Amino acid sequence: MKGRTHLTFSILLGVISLFFIDLGVKEHAIFFLLVVLASFMPDIDHPDSAIGRKIRPISFLVKLLAGHRGVFHSLLIPLTIFLVLFQMGYTIYGIAILIGYLSHLLLDSFNHSGVAWFFPLPARIKGAIKSGGFTDFILFLVFLSLSVILGIFLMLR
Ligand SMILES: [Zn+2]
Numbered sequence: 165m166k167g168r169t170h171l172t173f174s175i176l177l178g179v180i181s182l183f184f185i186d187l188g189v190k191e192h193a194i195f196f197l198l199v200v201l202a203s204f205m206p207d208i209d210h211p212d213s214a215i216g217r218k219i220r221p222i223s224f225l226v227k228l229l230a231g232h233r234g235v236f237h238s239l240l241i242p243l244t245i246f247l248v249l250f251q252m253g254y255t256i257y258g259i260a261i262l263i264g265y266l267s268h269l270l271l272d273s274f275n276h277s278g279v280a281w282f283f284p285l286p287a288r289i290k291g292a293i294k295s296g297g298f299t300d301f302i303l304f305l306v307f308l309s310l311s312v313i314l315g316i317f318l319m320l321r
Pocket residue numbers: 206207237268272
């Protein structure tokens with residue numbers, strides 16, 4: 165999926181999450197930001213992605229070592245980050261990272277190349293949606309509209 169589709173999907177999930185967590189304004193802001201940032205993290209293994217372009221040398225190295233849609237597109241990385249944050253007592257932020265990261269893997273699972281969720285096991289979950297194609301664009305519009313509508317509800321709450 166295109167970066168904007170990942171972005172709007174993570175914003176939507178971030179907004180929905182805020183209906184269910186009861187923290188201060190500052191924590192809500194951090195939670196939301198982490199969801200959105202984490203949704204870009206898997207594509208660190210792709211130098212031409214939105215995040216990859218910003219840190220090209222690192223991204224190039226990661227792709228060389230781990231391959232595109234390898235370990236960074238699996239449960240291994242987000243679960244490790246979650247466990248570290250959980251150990252440090254930041255469970256709620258670990259959950260934010262999980263939501264954002266898994267939202268990316270979920271959307272990528274609908275693409276042709278799919279996602280090996282249980283890396284190093286080779287089995288991939290894949291779909292038929294073309295990255296940058298018509299369905300990708302429709303999903304972007306749906307996620308954007310729902311984010312705006314629910315965002316307004318959240319603020320009026
Ligand atoms: Zn990806």
